[in-house]
Amino acid sequence: MERLETLEAILERLRKSIREKGLKNSKQREEVLAVLYKSGTHLSPEEIAQQIKLADRGASLSSVYRLLAYLEQEGFISGLKTNHGGKRYEIASKLHHDHIICLECGEIIEFVDEEIERLQLEVAQKFGAKLISHDMRLFVKCEKCSS
Ligand SMILES: [Zn+2]
Ligand SMILES: [Zn+2]
Numbered sequence: 668m669e670r671l672e673t674l675e676a677i678l679e680r681l682r683k684s685i686r687e688k689g690l691k692n693s694k695q696r697e698e699v700l701a702v703l704y705k706s707g708t709h710l711s712p713e714e715i716a717q718q719i720k721l722a723d724r725g726a727s728l729s730s731v732y733r734l735l736a737y738l739e740q741e742g743f744i745s746g747l748k749t750n751h752g753g754k755r756y757e758i759a760s761k762l763h764h765d766h767i768i769c770l771e772c773g774e775i776i777e778f779v780d781e782e783i784e785r786l787q788l789e790v791a792q793k794f795g796a797k798l799i800s801h802d803m804r805l806f807v808k809c810e811k812c813s814s
Contacts, residue, residue, distance in 0.1 A: 668761040668777050674704045677743065677760055684741060695719065699734045700743060700758070709747055709755035709766075709775045749773060750806060769809035776809075 678697055685692055702718045703710060710718075716731040735756055738744045746754045747766060751773035765783070767776040783803070791798035 668707075668764045670704070670707075670758065671760045671762065674701060677704065677758070681738075681741075681743060693734075695730065696734050696738065699731065699738060703744055703756060703758045707758075709749075709757045711752065711755050715756070747775070747804075749775065765803040765805075767805045767807055767809075769812055770806050771808055771812040774809050774811070 677700060681697065681700060682692065698719050699715055702715055712728060712731050712735060715735070716728045719731065735744065735746070739746050739756070743759055744756050745759045746756055748754055749768050751768065751770055755775065764777040764779050767778060768774075787801050788798050
């Protein structure tokens with residue numbers, strides 16, 4: 668899925684928000700964002716920890732969990748509950764899309780269906796409500812796992 672910002676622009680926003688909160692700048696926080704941006708996909712905390720270790724051997728899994736929690740809370744990344752080995756993460760600055768998740772192998776497919784998008788708006792309107800966001804996950808047995 669297409670990215671909406673360059674990595675540099677996202678890191679700039681991160682640094683600004685850290686400055687405003689009076690937090691200490693951390694190289695690892697930026698590395699987590701860079702790993703997720705470059706991968707373009709949905710990574711588990713373990714996969715992220717592995718990739719960061721290349722650059723910084725001190726990055727332990729528990730500190731990666733803390734960094735991910737912070738980045739998700741601040742809206743820089745999105746967590747995706749997969750029902751298959753816990754949450755996976757992706758960069759938040761992507762075009763809107765929904766997910767198909769294989770319950771057997773954990774494969775994640777991104778999709779956009781204009782009709783489903785429209786129907787969700789209509790359902791909310793039917794109840795006199797204004798749709799703010801939605802989270803749509805289809806749990807499947809994928810083609811590979813079915814054959
Ligand atoms: Zn599968
Ligand atoms: Zn996605």
